[in-house]
Amino acid sequence: MPPVTPALWPVAGALVAALGSACLTRRLLAYRGKPGASWLALTLGxxxxxxxxxxxxxxVADPGLRWLLESATWTALSCQVVAFLAFGLSYSGRGHLTETTAFRALYAYPVGTAVLLAVRPDLVWPTFRVERMMGLATVEYTSTGVGGTLVVAGLFLVALxxxxxxxxxxxxxxxxxxSVAIALSAIPPAFAEAAWLLELGPYPQLNLVPIAFIPHLLADGYAVLRTDIFEYNPTTRRVVDATALESLESPLVVVNENRRVINLNTAACRVFGVTESAALKRPLDDVVGAAVDLDATDRTLATRVDGEIRQFAVAPSEHADATGTPVGYxxxxxxxxxxxxxxxxxxVLNRVLRHNIRNDLNVVQGNLGLAREAGADPVDGSADSGAAADGGRDARLATAERHTAELLALAEDARAVDALLDRTNAPREPVRLERAVAAGVDAFDGDLPVEVAVDGDAVVETDPALFETMVTRLLVAVDEHADGGVTVGLDGGRDGAETGSGGSYRLEFRAGTAFPADxxxxxxxGAETPLNHTTSLDIWMVAWGAELVGCELSFDGAATATLRIPVDGA
Incomplete structure (x- = not known):
């Protein structure tokens, strides 16, 4: 039989694909350091x-040399698919996964392929022979389960x-x-590999995968040479998306259209006292601990954070899909x-100071004027009339002095308010409630008789100095309206202890007289008006202090005022 002239088109196609891949690899080296560039260069190499x-x-028709060349193609292809996966991870913003133990285990795929073919090729190709086809030296071998697994694993990594x-x-x-160009570039070689694996077509021994890499190369060349693939890449966007929640210092919760939590940041977990796993899929209201109306115009809520009542403005942003259908917030x-x-x-300071200063200064000014007139115009020259004039002048001066002292006390109260609110981050410590109340009573210098009836075993976690100030100021406020004495005591035992929580104590101030309704x-x-206002800053100082230490001040019930004090300060 005369020799058959080789059909060189498969050889030419494979060498064109090789040359083009090598050129593109060299071009990619200019982008070293960009996410995925080095991995794509390794892929094309x-x-x-x-x-x-x-x-x-x-x-090459020599069986021994042909076997070495076939082993090299399998090893190169197994290296390519692992590098291609690494490129996909790095380029899409998941590059950190290439540093994991799981990904590094994939290095065993090309290494294992090379070792198997070098040491135990019979596990991959039980039979291996060179067959002439169209004048070319093709190979035919029976692939075992191991060989088929290696091929399918490579196709799986490409598909992923x-x-x-x-x-x-x-x-x-x-x-x-x-992204589409490089993704679609993998399809022609994958089809060619599947056709070879399934022995499809008129020449099943002829592996057309090298030629199928030509359209693959064209698509990759378009992505590298005609787009800004490494100038702008998804890594930045994905990293920003991944860190956007955590970069916010404010709590942020993502809910679906049914108002159930699907994501939240660390700040939300801390503020609302939940873990991420415990919060997911729960209703938003349950996680926050208060009703949240996402459709209201003025959205605020109050919740206890680290033992302190905090106020939050709620700002929801609605998300919709491409059709405009709401999908969450x-x-x-x-x-x-x-x-x-x-x-x-x-x-409060503006209203109280303005009101009290104006009234007291009017009294001071009026009495000083009357005192001056009494001293300048005596009724007659008798001793009795002079003594009467002196007595009236002294009384008016005493009135002026008293109101001046009240103004000074008000100024001192204003300074005390500043000092009070500066204790936001003051440390808390376990305090015996009886001792703290007694210290507050000792600091009270009013005429109101005070009886303390507090269990000596009651212990709470609070800011001792602030709590004592609250007790003192509340007694001063009660003193303005009480007719008799006041009893400071606990209403029963500790609330909530039976539920396993820290519970709380109710400290009541009973004076037999209620605070004025206004x-x-x-x-x-939380605001003063011309109709509803206080006569001093004392009750406000108690209210503000209660917020800082996590207490609740109330005026309902039989007591004149009640402080609910959490045992653990939370």
């Missing part, structure tokens, strides 16, 4: 080796990488062209406690 060796092997790139294209339109809880306290303090209304509303 392995591809160049695979295609070049495959093209040369088609011209393709899925990641398509996911990037769907989620980040800025990188769609290059991102809800930011902005801590406005300090702002609210400043506003409330300014409002003062109670002002404190409960």
């Amino acid at each position: 392995s591809q160049a080796v695979f295609c070049g060796v495959s093209g040369v092997a088609l011209l 990488t393709t899925a990641m790139l398509l996911d990037t294209a769907v989620n980040y339109s800025l990188y769609r062209a290059e 991102s809800v930011v809880f902005q801590d406005i406690t300090a702002q609210r306290r400043r506003e409330q303090r300014l409002d 003062q109670v209304a002002a404190v409960e509303a």
